Amino acid sequence: MTEQEMDLNELMIERRKKLENLKEAGIEPYSNDFIRTHSIAEVLGNFEELEAEEKEVKIAGRVMALRDHGKSSFADLVDLSEKIQLYAKKNEVGEKAYDLFTDLNIGDHIGVEGTLFETGRGEITLRIKEFKLLTKSLRPLPEKWHGLKDVELRYRQRYVDLIVNPDVKQTFILRSRIIHGMRQYLEQKDFLEVQTPLMHPIAGGAAANPFITHHNALDIDLYLRIAPELYLKRLLVGGFEKVFEIGKNMRNEGLSRRHNPEFTTLELYQAYADYEDIMNTTEELIKTVAKNVLDDLEIKYNDHEINLNNWTRMTMIEAVKEHVGVDFNNVSNLDEAKSLADEKHLDYESKTSIGEIINEFFEEFVEEKLIQPTFITQYPVEVSPLAKRNPDNPAFTDRFELFIAGDEIANAFSELNDPIDQKERFEQQVEQREAGDDEAHMMDQDFIRALEYGMPPAGGLGIGVDRLVMLLTSSESIREVILFPHLRSENQ
Structure with a gap:
């Protein structure tokens, strides 16, 4: 087993322990009773109105970053439409909910309810009032351990690639x-x-x-x-x-x-x-x-x-003449066509007609030049x-x-x-x-x-x-x- 595989196994064991702890605490790790009111793109697009009205919104998505600062924490939430920053404060959401929030893993799906504000750096952020775990991720995303750089792995695990x-x-x-x-x-x-x-x-x-x-x-x-x-x-x-x-x-x-x-x-x-x-x-x-x-x-x-x-429009014979310098308009029989193929070291063993040899010239010498x-x-x-x-x-x-x-x-x-x-x-x-x-x-x-x-x-x-x-x-x-x-x- 490679070092990367050992690290992966340890991380998966850790996440499964978290899953069991959630169940023991009576928290459903795969809940399906959260109804969102907006996509993240809709929230960002209507920020000024929603902020002015201090309107509470409900959004859902996948956690893609976590930043713990003791009594307050930030996270990045992503759905299909966009990404938004989340802000959780311990004395606002409560100690139990805050501990659950800081114990989330990258890859978890959550539903969040709260109001919007803009940070001092000008980043639109959702201040969490309540949140709900919707899906516990049991396998860490590749970027967490070795990155998804293997091309074949990207195709095979397209769900992760996306x-x-x-x-x-x-x-x-x-x-x-x-x-x-x-x-x-x-x-x-x-x-x-x-x-x-x-x-x-x-x-x-x-x-x-x-x-x-x-x-x-x-x-x-x-x-x-x-x-x-x-x-x-x-x-x-x-x-x-x-x-x-x-x-x-x-x-x-x-x-x-x-x-x-x-x-x-x-x-x-x-x-x-x-x-x-x-x-x-x-x-x-x-x-x-x-x-x-x-x-x-x-x-x-x-x-x-x-x-x-x-x-551009041109005939196959015109294209061969322009790009290869061979004019099949002047070819009258199969032997002449084979002779031209010999000059260009073109295999014609299975070809039984002038037309097939013309096509072979085109495919071998012309196609890649048609930009x-x-x-x-x-x-x-x-x-x-x-x-x-x-x-x-x-x-x-x-x-x-x-x-x-x-x-x-x-x-x-x-x-x-x-x-x-x-x-x-x-x-x-x-x-x-x-x-x-x-x-x-x-x-x-x-x-x-x-x-x-x-x-x-x-x-x-x-x-x-x-x-x-x-x-x-x-x-x-x-x-x-x-x-x-x-x-x-x-x-x-």
Whole structure:
């Protein structure tokens, strides 16, 4: 056992003794009969009026600091909204209550009734008339013994992270406001929010490796959702014209700064629209949310100054030419593409088309250089099995991805609504899957059947909500914006 663990054990033993003493004295350590009249922020915001009227207020929160001065003591009380100083005087609250107050621990929850005053240093303070213990904390907060500096420990014990790191709490408040802003924007544009299944009989809607589960009553394997796309498109077939869903997807893939097995997306589909309409919607949505939440369109993300007023659009071939110096407009066959890949020491062993090699160039050499908001359009058809072909150049699709600060934020396209073309592309994906590509799409016969009934021309969009929150909160890792990210077992 380490010295830190020994110290922790001693402190926990001491707190449990206090708990037993409270019970023996007839004091309920987990009371639930205190009703507060104000949040701390409301008290601070209305201080002058409350002080002038000498009005008694009732507030509640967690004790975060204690300062004993003999016959008087101070404490800091924190709730979700703010922090306030408490003042207890022995001859005002009584000896028994005063002893109980000075015996509190940091981390205890209390309810306090009293009046407000301002100290000589100008600090708004609540003079305690009465107080009640609401929750006895049995485990000391990390800052009391070694500090919560271990990043993985912060994620694993997020509840403690939120207590001792106010900036973390603010990040998740902003996350909530960002999601609310996205929903509000879409509802104002007459989009209908829907909910589609989280368990699918066929994994589809994205190229990804799914989690598999088993339904006992039906005796069938099901896949946890990797994307809601194919179900949302079925709704377009059914007659809905503007739909969106904000929800969780699960993919059985690795962990990284940008990836968590369980993540949140916004997906929307709009009938009688194309990818350019969706591009305009994407830009307007992000700018609106950023303006409402941050009140600014110029933001700092890591070492980058991002200007959300400046948006660039270029094709994938244009981006590769600009950033790599290779012009695939002049490439006419696969051998030429492989030769260019050899020159750049790019692995193309599993690539069987020019389009796949172009995409490999882009992912390897271009993505990380796209700092300012950039829409990359015209993706090769081989890497876009659900997107509509470009009418002028059928080797490419009317698709875009949005990159900001080198990260992919959104993916969208004019939706493929030709059931014959869609079936052929699924068949190609099945061949790739049989050849060993676990992330290739499966054949979804019911989706083909839905398209045969007729899906209107449409544009669709998927936004990685977690990545957008990372950007707008200047968070370096996706784990910083997911309340409970997945981690290895504590015993590993």
